[in-house]
Amino acid sequence: MIFKDKFADRRSQHDELNPVRDSELNEALTDFRLSVHAWSENAFSRSRMVAAAAPPRRVWRLAAGWALGCVLIVGGASAGVWQHQQREMRIAVARVAEQQRLVALQKNQQAQQQEDEDLLAKVDRDVSREVPVAMEPLAQLMGEDETP
């Protein structure tokens, strides 16, 4: 009985000094451990993901490189196309001009030829009609000879 009283007394003293029961403390420590583990797992996987991604500067450089490359390719290609188009246009214009020149030349030649023919015809006519008076008998003779 005395032992029991002593034990109860010690127990109450212990409880006064340690208001938190061991089970409660253990539970709190377990919860603390679980939460730290969960927090750490999350932070660890997040930092892994960040590390796995390319650094921003590298991404920026890569993007700039690609953009510059694309600009150069597109610029080069469009410059080539533009030059080709210009050349084609110049050739077409030259062809048209040449054609026009030829047509004009042909027309000119035809006109010249026509003019020459007209002139010759006129000369023929004039020559045949306007025979000097002194030559009239000779002309008549020639005209008689020509008749069958």
Add this chain to the structure above:
Amino acid sequence: MAMAEDNAAEEFSAVVARHRPQIFRFLLSSTRDVDLAETLTQDCFLKAHRNWSSFRGESSAMTWLMRIAINLQKDHWRNRRMQFWRRTQSNAVALDEASEWLPSGERSVEQQLLAKERVGQVSKAVDGLSKRQRTVFLLRYVEEAELSEIARATGLSEGTVKAHLSRAVAKVRAKLGGQR
């Protein structure tokens, strides 16, 4: 020769893969700063890699790595830059950040709130511990290390570890008691 080096490299890679999360967790719970914990973890494995050939296997690789991590952490705390970090706590999370990650389990909302509150109190109590007490406490109650392992990792005797642990637990208990 080259083959032996290859084997050592493979062995070290396996050690990194196995223990990295645990080292990171210890450093995170100790510093409460994700960036700093990540940096110190990298430093730890860098140092371990440099000294891998001198690891004789007298203790487990985990204990050896933990010892390196603890020393690195001590160095950082001594460092002036570290003092700045301590003052500003710019990247440090709130003291009870860890409590936000408490798995809900099969608890009622009330029980969950109570548990979160308790975890927050433990966090605050841990923050108030001396560095040595905190290290011992975290190794024991977060990493669930044996006293002998803690003694080897910290370079203290088992008796000293017990004493630090006892004082740390008393402070946590007092904090939890004060909460009521």
